[in-house]
Amino acid sequence: MIVGLFNDSFPPVIDGVAITVKNYAYWINKKHGLSYVITPAYPKYKDNEEFEVIRYFSLPLIFRPPYRLGIPFLDINTIKKIEKIPFDIIHAHSPFSTGLLGLYIARKKKIPIVATFHTKYYDDFKSATKSDLISKIAVKLIVEFYNQVDEVWTVNHSTAETLRSYGFKKDIKxxxxGTDFIPPENPQEYREKINKIHNLKEDEILFLFVGQIIKQKNIELLLKSFKILKDRGYHFKAILIGTGKDEKYFKDLTHKLNLDEIVIFTGKILDRELLKAYYARADLFTFPSLYDTSAIVLQEASAIKCPSLVIENSNIAEEIIDGYNGFLSQNDPYIYAEKISQIISDRERLKSVGENAQKTLYKPWEKIVDKVVERYKKILNLQKEHINL
Structure with a gap:
């Protein structure tokens, strides 16, 4: 089986969809056939993957660095190269330039195309344009893209409802x-590594956030909650891993809230073993995002038995049972802070919840991609049956 994975982000641009595409490509290539990733070019970056990455002409996306605006049809030579690949199936992970390129290739070759809806695009457009009208028009165009593909997937039922709220009416799978993290046999060694890097005491409470440093992730609530805890006399450290267009805003807010000695911004961490160590050291993964649909970081945390505190009724809260395999809070800094206070007051319960998170939430990418390929085969068989009618 030869699969084309089309997406607008891929390392060195790191987000949940880029990680998804990378793991799809890796496991398809390793176990099921050949995979190609098609994505916009990134200046001075050289790919070093076990599968082929084909990049096409792009420009900076001014309002959303470090993302790139792909313009495939200004790169005729790359289009010709892609057209020559004997794909069996196309999988688009974005409805924008690269997804449209995937749709073009699929229709030209008369092969099936799957598209996954990953993101709350209305929120993205509203943040960028501050206009309800423009955001609604953009979402309408996005729905039109999903109407044209052969099968639409989402990552959970809550995200399927988000897509339906945009006006999509067809079937959704x-x-x-998943996650590429394998639970460590020696978590204490990982903990000690972070203690050494940040001069932490073994019993010092550590909260962790991993993700893009952007306002949509609700980081302001997180910092205000830390301020409330500090003012109540709690002693702890908080580490925020990631980069994003609002990094300066949140660093300034950290200073304004007098949290400089408590909150640490590490920037982007590409070393997966080092990132695993941060999860192993953290007592609680604090992730109040209302923007994410199915945060891979929750999978990463659960793999390392690090329980998460998320906002109730958010998409990412779908599989979390409060007090059993994670924790839920209302979207309010005082309530979030109070919830943290309750959680850290019972360390044995916290440990038990982390163990349950690993048992119930952890899904390795290998098993997920096995299911993906099984579904690809069903789609291809359905196409053959349709042709033979």
Whole structure:
């Protein structure tokens, strides 16, 4: 089987969809056939993957660095190269330039195309344009893209409802995300590594956030909650891993809230073993995002038995049972802070919840991609049956 994976982000641009595409490509290539990733070019970056990455002409996306605006049809030579690949199936992970390129290739070759809806695009457009009208028009165009593909997937039922709220009326298949993390046999060594890097005491409470440093992730609530805890006399450290267009805003807010000695911004961490160590050291993964649909970081945390505190009724809260395999809070900094206070007051319960998170939420990418390929085969068989009618 030869699969084309089309997406607008891929390392060195790191987000949940880029990680998804990378793991799809890796496991398809390793176990099921050949995979190609098609994505916009990134200046001075050289790919070093076990599968082929084909990049096409792009420009900076001014309002959303470090993302790139792909313009495939200004790169005729690359288009010709892609057209020559004998794909069996195309999988688009974005409805924008690269997804449209995937749709073009699929229709030209008369092969099936799957598209996964990953993101709350209305929120993205509203943040960028501050206009309800423009955001609604953009979402209408996005729905039109999904109407043209052969099968639509989302990562959970909550995200399927988000797509339906945009006006999509066709069938939606659920295909969850996974993680490449393998639970460590020696978590204490990982903990000690972070203690050494940040001069932490072994019993010092550590909260962790991993993700893009952007306002949509609700980081302001997180910092205000830390301020409330500090003012109540709690002693702890908080580490925020990631980069994003609002990094300066949140660093300034950290200073304004007098949290400089408590909150640490590490920037982007590409070393997966080092990132695993941060999860192993954290007592609680604090992730109040209302923007994410199915945060891979929750999978990463659960793999390392690090329980998460998320906002109730958010898409990412779908599989979390409060007090059993994670924790839920209302979307309010005072309530979030109070919930943290309750959680850290019972360390044995916290440990038990982390163990349950690993048992119930952890899904390795290998098993997820096995299911993905099984579904690809069904789609291809349905196409053959249709042709033979």
């Amino acid at each position: 659920i295909m969850p995300n």
